[in-house]
Amino acid sequence: MSDAEAMGRPSLVVDERLSLVAGMVQRFSWEVADGSAERLRILLGGRIGIEDAAALWKRISETLAEDVDEVRAVELDLARVSMIDGACMALLTQLRRELRARGVGCEFVGGSGEVKRIVELYGGRKKERRKRAKRKPLSAIEQLGNATLAILAEVKQILNFIGELTSSTLHVIKHPKSLNLRDVTLTMERAGADAAPIVLLINFLMGFVMAYQSSAQLKQFGANIYVADLVGVSMTRELGPLMMAIIVCGRSGAAFAAELGTMKVSEEVDALRTLGFLPLPFLVIPRMLGLTLVAPILVLLADAVGIVGGALVAMLTLDIGPTTFMIQLQSAVKTSDVVSGIFKGMVFCGTVALISCQQGLSTSGGAEGVGRRTTGAVVSILFSLIVLDAIFTVVLGVFGL
Amino acid sequence: MKRKLISVEGLRMGHGETVLLDDVSFDVERGDVFIILGGSGCGKSTLLRHLVGLELPIAGKIRVGGREPRLEGAAPRYGVMFQSGALFGSMSVGENVAFALQEWTHLPPDAVQAIVRAKLALVGLEGAEDKLPAELSGGMKKRAAIARAMAFEPNLIFLDEPSAGLDPVSAVELDELILTLNQNLGLTVVMVTHELDSIFKVGKTCIMLDRETRSIIARGEPQRLRHECDDPRVRRFFNREMSVS
Numbered sequence: 001m002s003d004a005e006a007m008g009r010p011s012l013v014v015d016e017r018l019s020l021v022a023g024m025v026q027r028f029s030w031e032v033a034d035g036s037a038e039r040l041r042i043l044l045g046g047r048i049g050i051e052d053a054a055a056l057w058k059r060i061s062e063t064l065a066e067d068v069d070e071v072r073a074v075e076l077d078l079a080r081v082s083m084i085d086g087a088c089m090a091l092l093t094q095l096r097r098e099l100r101a102r103g104v105g106c107e108f109v110g111g112s113g114e115v116k117r118i119v120e121l122y123g124g125r126k127k128e129r130r131k132r133a134k135r136k137p138l139s140a141i142e143q144l145g146n147a148t149l150a151i152l153a154e155v156k157q158i159l160n161f162i163g164e165l166t167s168s169t170l171h172v173i174k175h176p177k178s179l180n181l182r183d184v185t186l187t188m189e190r191a192g193a194d195a196a197p198i199v200l201l202i203n204f205l206m207g208f209v210m211a212y213q214s215s216a217q218l219k220q221f222g223a224n225i226y227v228a229d230l231v232g233v234s235m236t237r238e239l240g241p242l243m244m245a246i247i248v249c250g251r252s253g254a255a256f257a258a259e260l261g262t263m264k265v266s267e268e269v270d271a272l273r274t275l276g277f278l279p280l281p282f283l284v285i286p287r288m289l290g291l292t293l294v295a296p297i298l299v300l301l302a303d304a305v306g307i308v309g310g311a312l313v314a315m316l317t318l319d320i321g322p323t324t325f326m327i328q329l330q331s332a333v334k335t336s337d338v339v340s341g342i343f344k345g346m347v348f349c350g351t352v353a354l355i356s357c358q359q360g361l362s363t364s365g366g367a368e369g370v371g372r373r374t375t376g377a378v379v380s381i382l383f384s385l386i387v388l389d390a391i392f393t394v395v396l397g398v399f400g401l
Numbered sequence: 402m403k404r405k406l407i408s409v410e411g412l413r414m415g416h417g418e419t420v421l422l423d424d425v426s427f428d429v430e431r432g433d434v435f436i437i438l439g440g441s442g443c444g445k446s447t448l449l450r451h452l453v454g455l456e457l458p459i460a461g462k463i464r465v466g467g468r469e470p471r472l473e474g475a476a477p478r479y480g481v482m483f484q485s486g487a488l489f490g491s492m493s494v495g496e497n498v499a500f501a502l503q504e505w506t507h508l509p510p511d512a513v514q515a516i517v518r519a520k521l522a523l524v525g526l527e528g529a530e531d532k533l534p535a536e537l538s539g540g541m542k543k544r545a546a547i548a549r550a551m552a553f554e555p556n557l558i559f560l561d562e563p564s565a566g567l568d569p570v571s572a573v574e575l576d577e578l579i580l581t582l583n584q585n586l587g588l589t590v591v592m593v594t595h596e597l598d599s600i601f602k603v604g605k606t607c608i609m610l611d612r613e614t615r616s617i618i619a620r621g622e623p624q625r626l627r628h629e630c631d632d633p634r635v636r637r638f639f640n641r642e643m644s645v646s
Contacts, residue, residue, distance in 0.1 A: 274479075
């Protein structure tokens with residue numbers, strides 16, 4: 001037995017099925033009976049199933065497109081209908097709704113026991129649902145006001161978060177035993193050790209590309225040796241920490257926001273609170289601490305491989321040997337460059353953890369909310385990293401560092 | 402005379418500007434199985450969240466054991482089972498149950514493990530210590546959540562729809578468990594449920610909330626309300642009749 005037969009439907013060849021689905025073939029009957037101009041009677045007959053829905057909808061659309069201004073009432077007679085399914089009944093109910101909206105009365109009449117049950121099930125009952133008041137579309141000013149209030153609410157939420165975080169940090173400093181050490185080490189492993197390969201690769205390529213791009217310019221002035229200054233200073237002061245932070249943002253920032261967001265929507269954060277654990281000392285501070293502690297190692301790795309990338313280009317295209325490169329590098333890069341880079345990296349990583357955890361814990365609304373907050377976290381972090389970087393550049397410049 | 406364990410006075414609660422319940426007062430006595438009833442969206446689960454301290458009331462007073470229910474990072478005074486179970490997905494079932502014990506007691510690991518095993522056996526989950534929550538069925542998750550809520554030996558437990566979505570056999574087993582805990586240990590139970598069988602089997606006192614009036618429309622023993630309450634909304638609920646409004 002085929003599937004169609006098993007489901008009580010006649011089996012159809014493909015062409016016939018396509019025509020039906022397109023509404024080109026009609027297997028049921030639809031007759032407009034003669035009556036007065038004010039009272040229209042539509043007689044339906046035959047079997048009306050989901051395959052006939054397209055043809056039925058076509059008939060309904062034609063009826064509605066006709067001028068029905070003079071008509072006061074429409075009667076849909078189902079006496080000759082042997083079977084009608086829910087989908088087609090829904091379409092007939094829609095026809096009734098549209099007609100009633102135009103002030104034309106519409107009722108279903110007739111029908112066998114089975115058809116009557118379907119009619120009743122799909123709104124054939126006299127009772128009409130209470131209409132909800134339609135919401136008026138908001139004016140531009142109202143929308144602007146709502147958006148402003150939403151931003152203010154978000155700012156308030158962030159300030160609350162920072163306030164709570166400060167008091168939780170003080171609590172953890174006073175009671176170091178309350179720190180969730182397990183998550184600190186776990187974060188260091190996942191965000192640090194696991195991120196090392198990609199940090200190494202990206203920063204090696206950064207150093208390589210930077211040296212390669214500048215080599216042509218340096219050659220013109222015979223300043224080949226300064227490639228070591230260029231790569232060394234820019235990697236240690238700027239690109240090492242920044243690229244590392246961008247990678248940490250993509251890997252760990254998104255992961256923290258999604259993890260805490262899922263915990264929030266699945267009530268795990270509430271469960272934590274009822275067991276006596278506060279989310280900030282238990283979830284946020286360990287992540288911030290873990291990420292901040294691992295930052296110096298990642299920055300140093302990034303600096304080192306970036307410089308190696310530059311040295312490779314210097315050796316291959318500028319005829320500068322490794323020893324010469326190293327001597328020049330030592331004279332160009334100061335300890336303060338490396339230290340300021342490490343400090344920047346730590347602040348960047350703390351920011352990544354702070355924003356991603358704040359966004360994660362603000363999640364509401366299920367899976368879609370988790371996605372929205374994760375995206376929000378990554379965008380906010382990237383923006384904050386660039387702003388912080390600019391501030392660092394200016395402040396360190398002012399102090400001559 | 403029985404002593405009040407929970408007292409709610411003039412509670413007004415809601416989300417933002419939406420008020421779900423207004424000027425609601427009731428008491429829960431020690432050793433009671435107190436059931437919160439009502440149609441969808443009337444604020445049953447929200448009321449439970451207020452009772453456990455996860456939400457703050459707009460107005461009114463809630464006292465649990467004479468104190469405001471605030472969750473301030475201290476050993477839990479009562480157990481809470483959430484509708485979804487809310488087990489920590491990254492921990493095994495045993496670690497979930499052991500979690501609060503490890504933090505708030507100075508018990509050696511062996512003793513904690515013994516308690517965990519006993520609590521899991523109590524809810525019929527012997528040998529499930531090493532399983533992850535994702536490996537459990539819906540009923541097992543709920544039972545594991547009850548074991549976690551019971552871990553710290555509370556004298557009060559809050560259950561949010563414990564038997565919703567369970568097969569009839571698991572639902573009956575869960576009712577039996579709640580009855581046993583109440584009768585043998587004197588545990589006070591506050592639970593939100595829609596299941597009539599559960600209500601009649603385990604419920605000693607119930608209140609019914611109403612969304613329209615934002616208040617309690619009936620309170621008392623479930624059997625008495627079923628047969629004696631004149632309010633048509635209450636009768637409809639207990640006799641599974643369709644709404645005609």
